[in-house]
Structure formats: C-alpha cells, structure tokens
Amino acid sequence: MSAPDHAAPPSTLIDVARQAGVSPSTVSRILNGTAKVSDDKRQAVLAAIEQMNFAPNQMAQALKKGRSMTIGIVVQDIASPFFDETLRGVDDGLKGTGYASVIVSGHWDAQEEAQRIALLVGRKVDGIILLSGRIGEDAILKFAAQRPIVATGRGLNGHNAHGFRLDHDNGAYMAVRHLIELGHRRIAFITGPADNDDVAERMIGYTRALREAGIEVDPALVAESDLHEAGGMAAVDALFAAGGQFSAIFAANDLSAYGARLGLYRRGIRVPEDMSLVGFDDLPGSAYTTPPLTTVRQPLYEMGRTVTGALLALINGTPVASVLPPLELVVRETTRQRLV
Amino acid sequence: MSAPDHAAPPSTLIDVARQAGVSPSTVSRILNGTAKVSDDKRQAVLAAIEQMNFAPNQMAQALKKGRSMTIGIVVQDIASPFFDETLRGVDDGLKGTGYASVIVSGHWDAQEEAQRIALLVGRKVDGIILLSGRIGEDAILKFAAQRPIVATGRGLNGHNAHGFRLDHDNGAYMAVRHLIELGHRRIAFITGPADNDDVAERMIGYTRALREAGIEVDPALVAESDLHEAGGMAAVDALFAAGGQFSAIFAANDLSAYGARLGLYRRGIRVPEDMSLVGFDDLPGSAYTTPPLTTVRQPLYEMGRTVTGALLALINGTPVASVLPPLELVVRETTRQRLV
DNA sequence: CTGTTAGCGCTTTCAT
DNA sequence: ATGAAAGCGCTAACAG
DSSP states (O other): OOOSSSOOOHHHHHHHHHHHHHHHHHHHHHHTTTSSOHHHHHHHHHHHHHHHTOOOOOHHHHHHHHHHHEEEEEEEOOOHHHHHHHHHHHHHHTTTTTTTEEEETTTTTTHHHHHHHHHHHHOSSSSEESSSOOOOOHHHHHHTTTSOHHHHHHOEETTTTEEEEHHHHHHHHHHHHHHHTTOSSEEEEEEEEOOHHHHHHHHHHHHHHHHHHHHHGOOOOOOOOEEEEEEEEHOOOOOOOOOOOOOOEOOOOOOOOHHHHHHHHTTTTTTTTEEEEEEEEEOOOGGSSSSEEEEEOOHHHHHHHHHHHHHHHHHHTOOOOOOOOEEEOOOOOOOOOOOO | OOOOSSOOOOOOOHHHHHHTTSHHHHHHHHHOOOOOOOOOHHHHHHHHHHHHOOOOOHHHHHHHSSSOOOEEEEEEEESHHHHHHHHHHHHHTTTTTTTTTEEEOOOOOOHHHHHHHHHHHHOOOOOEOOOOEOHHHHHHHHHTTTOEEESSSSSSSTEEEEEEEHHHHHHHHHHHHHHHHHHHSSSSEEETTTHHHHHHHHHHHHHHHHTTTTTOOOOOGEEESSSSSHHHHHHHHHHHTTTOOSSSEESSSSSHHHHHHHHHHHHOOOOOTTTTEEEEOOOOOGGGSSSOOEEOOHHHHHHHHHHHHHHHHHHHHEEEEEEOOOOEEOOOSSSOOOOO
C-alpha cells in the first residue's frame, strides 16, 4: 500500500552494459556516437537504457572529459529587468548547445564579484559571461588564463577574453539632441553613481550635445541617483531644491526615469505637457508606462545572444563574431515641443 | 615579452600533497576537517595550497561524495519581475550554504518543464525548486523519488516533496472588498489564461466578494489577458467594446494592471478620478507607477527564502518549517471613493 | 566492430 | 596522526 521511501539508486552505464550483455565501452560508444556498433547490440543497449531509465552521470562525464558543459554567468543583480533581458538572450543563445548555466550575482561589488568568479572556476564552468562587471581588467585577464571569459560594458580583447562595448556617449548625445531639437535649452540630467563607467560616458554625451548647441552645463541641473526608482524620485526633489529652472529631464536610465516621473506627478507637473522626460535602456516596461517613455534603446537581448555566441566561439576555438546593434533613440510620448 | 597563451593546468590535490611532502589523504583531511592533523604538516599543506593557488575540483568531489552542492531552480520565465523577487529570496536563502544554483525555464509549458527537470536530475543537482510549475503532481512525485523537490503554487506533501500555496481566493476577495467599500458596484475583472490555477482562484474570490455584496457577476465585465502589459491593455479595449459600464477594474496581476492603466490613459480616463484600479502581486515597480498602484501583495521574496529553507531541510533530513506570510492588500493611489 | 585497461581528482576505509 | 589503496561513473586509448 505504501510507496517506497527511497528510489532505487540511479542506474549506471555499467548496469546497462551488464543488462544488455555488452561491455561498458560499447554503451559509451552508442551514447556518444564515437564509433560504429552493430545493430543488434545497439538495439539491446537502447532497450536496456529505456527500461532502466538510464541517464549518464554528468559529473562523471565532466570529470573524465574535463568539460562540465556548464557556463557561469555573473550579473550584478538577479532581480533587475536590465539583466533579465540580457539573460534571456544568453538563454536563447545556449538553447540546443547542451550547456546549462549557473548564475551568480556580484552585487555591484568588485570584491564579491571576484569571489563569485573564483567560485565558478572552482565549479569548473567551461566559460564565463561577465555582465557589467566591476572588477579590473587585469583581474579578468588573470581569470581568462583559466577559462574563456566574455564581458559586456568594457573593451577587452585577448586570446581567451572578449569584451563588448556600446557607445553610451553617442546614446546620450542622441537623447539630448532630441530634446534640443524640441526647443528645450534647460535640460536636467539625473546621473548615477560616480564609479559607473557607462553612466560617466552618458554624462559626456549630455555635455557634448549641450555645448554643441551653445548651452553651458549648469551644475544645478545635475542630480545623482542610485539608478533605481527611489533615486530618480529623490533626484527630482534635489533638482527643485537647487532652484534651477528646466523644461526637460534626461535620466541616466529608465528606472530612475520612472522615479522622476512619479516625483513630477507628486508636484502636479504633467509629462509631457509641462516637462519632457527621456530615459535610457528601453526596458520592456518602458513601452507601458503612462505615458510611454521616450528612451535610448540598449540592445540588451541581442547583447546576451552575441556575448554567448562569442563565448561559445572562444570555447570551441572558432573565430568570434562581434557585431552588436547600435544604441537607438526610441521616441514615445514623454517628450514634446517646448511651449515658449 | 608575450604572455603565455595557456595557463598551467590547474593544480590538483596530489600536486599539493607532493609539494608539501605529505599524502593526498592528509591534504583531504585538512580541506574537510575530517581528522586531526599535526600542526607542522598542516602549515606545510596550507602553504602549498596558497602558493599553488589550489582549489579542489568540485566535479571530482561531487562524483565521489554523490552530492554536487548544486540545486536546480525551475522558473517559467527568466525575464520576469515576478520570478525575480522569488529568486532573490532563493539566492539569499542559499547564501553561505555552499550551494550554487542552476536556473532553467519551463516557459509555462508542462512538457518543456519535464524536460528541464530531467536535465537537472541528469546534472545531479541535490534538490529542485519548482516555481509555478505546470506539470502534474504525479510527475513531480516521480521526480521526488530521485531528488527532493519543493514547489510553489501548489499543495504537496511527501517525504521528499513539499509544496507551498497562498490563499489567492482570499487575496482577490480583499481586493474586491476594498473596491466595494469605496462604493464601487460595477467592477470589471481582467483575468488570465484559463489553465492558471492561481488566477482561477482569484476569479473565485472576485465572484465571492461580489455575491456577498449582493452584486451579480456580469460576464461583460470579465476580459481575459495574457498576464502581461499588452494583454491588460487589450482587455480594457475588450471591456469597452463589450459595452459594459464600470467604475473599477481588478486586474489578475500587476503587469496586466500596468497595461490596463495605459489603455485607460489612451481613452482619456483618469485613474483614480474616473476609474479605480487594483492589481495583484505588488511587484517592486508597482510602488512607482503613476500613480502608485493599489494591489495585493504576494510575499515573493519571503516565498523564495521559505521554499529554499524547506529544500535544504529536505536535503539534510531535518524537519521543514513551512510558515509563509499571508497575502496582503496594499492600498496606494489608484483606488478612490466612487463619486456617485 | 568490441572488450580490456587505465585513469579523471577526490574521499574514505583500513592499516599502521 | 598518517599513508596506501580502492573506487565514484564514465571515456579513451589500445588491443584484438
């Protein structure tokens, strides 16, 4: 009446061999297609596998072959739409390759990141994908000596390492240019933590577009945020507290733009009627904010695919292709011509 | 001048033993604290480990000990804020345990889910966390015979299996009750795919609250969505196309509420002035929509932690604790007293 | 075409 | 307290 508490121990390749009346190597050969096997033996083995519900022990395979068929992915935050999109690309890139992935988070901390990478190396992953890493290039190259590694958000080029970088300067330039073309001259910038390279580049693009239009950068129009909603909202408060006048806001990322939007709403300032707002990233949700957000699109998904393809190429010793779609301005409904 | 193309092969425990002038077993004992070792030998070994930058090969350990120190997590969508929060809980729950996790996606498809679980079993994960799984209980129990498995979104109780379920009926009841108390009587419901149990339960809660208030359920006030923004927006269109009058909308999840919000905006209908809106989930972003969304909070993070604790308990044979915080109504700014 | 043999790197009796 | 030896489950020469 009662089910057994424990299942039978998983059957091994040797069990299968015995059951089918052949040698272990024959079973292995069938499993891997390594050599020709007579049809009758093949049938017998297949039948035994079926019957015993056998599946090869990947740990044993990994130990023997020296490859675990696992790749490691380092993100900075497992619960972020930003990384989500990239991960989706990675997942699709891995589909059908037999590789599985273990995802760890560096939490935007260089030291933790290094530990996590070490953990991945210890787990014998066949390669590493580093997303928006904080650790130095020298550290990466050191790890690259052990496993191939690809990274986003940085240039990087070596026998066992490859980096992908987007032109954030230009992305920001496009955003601000768009605002200027709409007649805005007093444009605030919500920036991010000072140690974030991408954001620093966006600041450069902001400055460049302004200067080019003969507009001086006003420090009172720049506020720092944590790149999250809360920070964006606080930045709007800071901007108003600083007393500057402005008719448009360029936020360093979509999340902080969402927060800024709410900060504006709280003050009864309408978007886009009273204030234009541009974000950066084009997260999936940005097409559904109210109103839909004008933003600079990062090809997150494509980045995930590309970076994965590059890693696989590195692992297999084939040439890596490194084309990445460019940043792109997506004009939606939070920007509008400035009314005198 | 040029760096070596390939690093030295990773050093093994045997290398360390040789270097330190002891036997492999001694090194192993020091690594695992399995037995007392004299201080001088210990020093020598530690020095050798340090110098050779040695780290044990986890594949070999796994093969030998029969446990991989890896757990498998099955989600339905890697790029979803819903799963993100739960994963964050799982991640925190695993912190410091030495376990790493491999995450796979079932894409809301029972068959794919079964395959993915089989993959995890083949990779010898020590346990499985199944989030919002689609596969049948019998299938789960079959897998549970091989590895302990815990699941969310379903009751489940066995020696090697444990499920966690929230009271979605009651959650929906609270949401609709809130609307009724605000004077709303014509309350639309944006539902989800028919095969989603949680959503079906929410529908029951919706119906129950209405009936209890003497309000008959009007089929014209129920529209189906895909539980994403696009579906929510389309549902609003369908609702208006059906010609029904209503002053409030209860969406089966936050994402579709976001979409509904945009659909309303497109029609010039203000929230909450003209229409009240309630979601379900309380995703992190819901506190920052414009205006912030009234919703039913699912303890996603806590669920991740709890379910992880339960799995660890199952693995270690200790008793599983299964307390889960209840669903909770979070009143924000999308609901308001109905103006006659 | 197929079986035998020797490990992959580690842990764990079993002796000493 | 420590070393020797025997595998965990699989694959890859090496013989036939």
